[in-house]
Every structure is written in C-alpha cells, then in structure tokens.
Amino acid sequence: MVIAGGSGFLGRALARYVAAPAQGAWDVIILSRSAPSMPTPARWVQWDGVRQGAWARELNGAQAVVNLAGRTVNCRYTAQNMLDIYTSRLLSTRALGRAIQEAAQPPHVWLNSSTATFYRDARDHAQTEAAGDIGSGFSVDVARRWEAALMEEELPQTRRVALRTAMVYGVGAGGVMQTTDAVVRLGGAGAMAGGGQYVSWIHERDFCRAIEFLIEHDLAGGVNVSAPEPLPNREFLRGYRAAWGVPLGIPSTAGLIGLGARVMKSEAELLLKSRWVTPERLLKAGFVFEFPQWAGAIAELVHTARAEGHAQR
Ligand SMILES: NC(=O)c1ccc[n+]([C@@H]2O[C@H](COP(=O)([O-])OP(=O)(O)OC[C@H]3O[C@@H](n4cnc5c(N)ncnc54)[C@H](OP(=O)(O)O)[C@@H]3O)[C@@H](O)[C@H]2O)c1
Numbered sequence: 001m002v003i004a005g006g007s008g009f010l011g012r013a014l015a016r017y018v019a020a021p022a023q024g025a026w027d028v029i030i031l032s033r034s035a036p037s038m039p040t041p042a043r044w045v046q047w048d049g050v051r052q053g054a055w056a057r058e059l060n061g062a063q064a065v066v067n068l069a070g071r072t073v074n075c076r077y078t079a080q081n082m083l084d085i086y087t088s089r090l091l092s093t094r095a096l097g098r099a100i101q102e103a104a105q106p107p108h109v110w111l112n113s114s115t116a117t118f119y120r121d122a123r124d125h126a127q128t129e130a131a132g133d134i135g136s137g138f139s140v141d142v143a144r145r146w147e148a149a150l151m152e153e154e155l156p157q158t159r160r161v162a163l164r165t166a167m168v169y170g171v172g173a174g175g176v177m178q179t180t181d182a183v184v185r186l187g188g189a190g191a192m193a194g195g196g197q198y199v200s201w202i203h204e205r206d207f208c209r210a211i212e213f214l215i216e217h218d219l220a221g222g223v224n225v226s227a228p229e230p231l232p233n234r235e236f237l238r239g240y241r242a243a244w245g246v247p248l249g250i251p252s253t254a255g256l257i258g259l260g261a262r263v264m265k266s267e268a269e270l271l272l273k274s275r276w277v278t279p280e281r282l283l284k285a286g287f288v289f290e291f292p293q294w295a296g297a298i299a300e301l302v303h304t305a306r307a308e309g310h311a312q313r
Helices: 009-019 054-059 079-102 138-150 176-185 204-216 233-244 254-263 280-284 294-308
Strands: 002-004 029-032 043-046 064-067 109-113 159-165 167-169 201-203 221-225
Touching: 002 009, 009 167, 009 204, 029 054, 043 054, 054 079, 064 079, 079 109, 079 138, 109 138, 109 204, 138 159, 159 204, 167 176, 167 204, 167 294, 176 233, 176 294, 201 204, 201 294, 204 221, 204 280, 221 280, 233 294
Parallel strands: 002 029, 002 064, 029 043, 064 109, 109 159, 159 221, 167 201
Antiparallel strands: none
C-alpha cells in the first residue's frame, strides 16, 4: 500500500492499522516531502507532490494507493493559504494519476482523499451520495476540483474512490482531539451558535476499517466516510463533556466563535457549517461500524487518551 501524504495524522493511523498482523501485515510505503518525524511502520520515500520522480516506481505493482496529501485547512483563508490548499491537493492528485497511467502494473485501487464538506450546509435532511446536494464556496470548490483531478486520466485497470471523509476523531499528535480536548476540559465547550448545526464525525479506527473495506469491495466514485449517526453540535459537545466528566460547557455565539477562530488562526466555518452526512454507500455494501454512535466513540477515545497519557504516536 502506497500512502501519499502519509506522514500526517490519518496516514500514520492507517499505516499502523494495516501493518498490524491482524490486518495481514501490509507492506506500507509513505510518500512524504520530508524525513520521518516519528516512528511509523512504513518505508519512507521522498516525493515533492508535483513532479514525476523515482517515487513513481513504488506505484508499479502496488495493490492500493491512498492519497492523503493536503495542506491543513485549519488556518486563516488568506490568498496564500487558499492557493496552498488548492495546489497541495490538486497537484499531488494529478502527479499520482500520471504515475499510475505510466505504470506497467498499475495499482488495482486508488483511494483519494476528498471531504464531507463537499455537501451543502444541511439542516433539513441527511446528505447521502445519491440524494445529497453539492454546496458552494471555497471549501466545496476545493472538494469538487479535487474529485475532478482524481478522474482526469484514463485508468482502465485502476478503480478510483473519492473519500468524502468527515472529521476523524482519534488520539495522538495532529488530530482534531488535541485542541478540542483542551476546550472541553476548560469548560468552554457549550453549544456553539445555538448548537443546531450537525456534526459529522468518524472514529479513527472506523476510518481505517473503511479504507480496508473499500480496497476489498467493488465501490467506485464518491463515498461518504462518516459514522451513520451524526448529531447536532449541542448534543455532540454534551457527549464530549460527559466522556471527560466535565459538567459545564459555556455556550458561545457565532460572533464569539468568529473571534476565537481569528485568535486561533482558523476559520469559523469549520465549527458553524452544518455537516449532516451519512454513509449510505458503505452501509449498503455491508460495512459494519465498530463505533456507530458518538457516546460510545468518545468514551473509548477518552479512555485511550487517559491510558496513554496523550503519549505521542
Ligand atoms: N483529519 C481529518 O479529520 C480529515 C477529514 C476529512 C478530510 N481530511 C483530508 O485527509 C487528508 C489527510 O488528513 P490529515 O489529518 O492526515 O492531515 P495532516 O496531518 O495535515 O497531513 C497531511 C499530509 O499532507 C502532506 N502535505 C501537506 N502539504 C503538502 C503539499 N504542499 N504537497 C504535498 N503534500 C503535502 C503532508 O506530508 P509531508 O509534509 O510529509 O509531505 C502531511 O503529512 C487531508 O487531505 C485532509 O484534508 C482529513
């Protein structure tokens, strides 16, 4: 398995998962622009995410390619950051497409990251792959172009899947829990802007299991990779507080969230957009979630975080 952009939070989690004997001890290659910063059960190969190079040979004969490269969206949307958000995703996807096209033995499957933000702000009904509406604005445009880049080349021997992934919750460096845990434990995680906006989420382990499932099953095109039970922000945070045993969470207005996002060098959209996304295609294909409900998922994650003492991994 070749994981492009595999040095990040999800890539390391996936490498640990598939390299384990229980999952068949996959031989994992991580494509990264830099040297490993922490031990990961994978062979590290350098690429620049743009040009063809020696790295392209790793794709020849690979079983699966998973592309997770992309500058984080957790930043202010300045012109430079927006450009980096586009180019890191589009150019890396195109580079992989060209390498797969030129491979003598192309990989059987190419899973490319996309995002559950692909859909509109939804407060009326869940967005499935068949009945969802594409949204508008910067983040949605990134997602649409990202998925279009995945489909640019003629690749008759390679099945392609766009991973419309919701926020992935897992313990460890670089994950969304790192900052959210601190806010929850300090009592700052009450309902945000009324708390009616939906939160779509997935447990890290189910994300890795879904990747494994999508490699083994014959699905192609856009697939929602999110837990089957998204919930409104106020209930999501109530569950989060309960798992940490924090009785109080101070609510905040949209104005305050905007201000906080500026201070944290982030964007309010990440907290205020209603992401009501459900994994219809995965469920229909027979995928069984280990953590379908938020209460169980966050209880297990907090338990792990406590046991590991937030050890780096
Ligand atoms: N985490 C989530 O909850 C979530 C949810 C939905 C979608 N996603 C998407 O899934 C992907 C992986 O997420 P993550 O949480 O693992 O992110 P991450 O920890 O920020 O890792 C992203 C990886 O992208 C690579 N990268 C950054 N800028 C790049 C550039 N200009 N060119 C090529 N590679 C670049 C980095 O690799 P090197 O620096 O080593 O080259 C890094 O390891 C991202 O595309 C993200 O948008 C994540």
